[in-house]
Amino acid sequence: MAKISALVLKPERDFQAKSVPADPQGIQKFVGGSPIMTRLTDGIVVVSNENATEEDPLNFTIFQRHHDHVHELGKLYSDAVFAAESDQGLTSLDKDQKQLVKNWFQFGRDKLLLDE
Template identity: 90%
Template sequence: MAKISALVLKPERDFAAKSVPSDPQGIQKYVGGSPIMTRLVDGIVVVSNENATENDPLNFTIFQRHNDHVHELGKLHGDAVFAAESDKGLTSLDKDQKQTVKDWFQFGRDKLLLNE
């Protein structure tokens, strides 16, 4: 099974760069349950547990800035894996994409802010 370079984020911990399987089902080892892929921006996706509930630890809340207003898009409970996506499926995050993901958390570890 092919591996990719991704960022793994566990609740209340810092990012860990890891080599993970290149398919969402292989990433299940990291997120548990049923993996679901959510497309963010700039070709970056986050894979998380579709079955996570409010009883699981809160990882972060996703916000989006639009027309100078900030809107909550949702809360992500449990572990998360950030990877890149291309027409070939999941791929490694490059250096700039890793920095982009880290920049999304500029207002605190629990707040991911996407710009328009």
């Protein structure tokens, strides 16, 4: 099974660079439940547990800055895996993409902020 380099983010923990399976079903062992892929920006996706609920630990809240306003897009519970996406499916994050993901959390571990 092919592996990719991704960032794994568990609730209340720091990022960990890990080698994970290159398909959402293989990533299920990291996120549990039913994996769902959400496209962010710059070819980066986050894979999380579609079945996670408010009873699971809150991982982070996603916000988007639109002009001078910041809007909450939603909360992500349980574990998350950040990877890149290409025509071939999930691929490894490069060094710049890993830094970009970390920069999205500039206001704290629990707040992911995307610019429009």
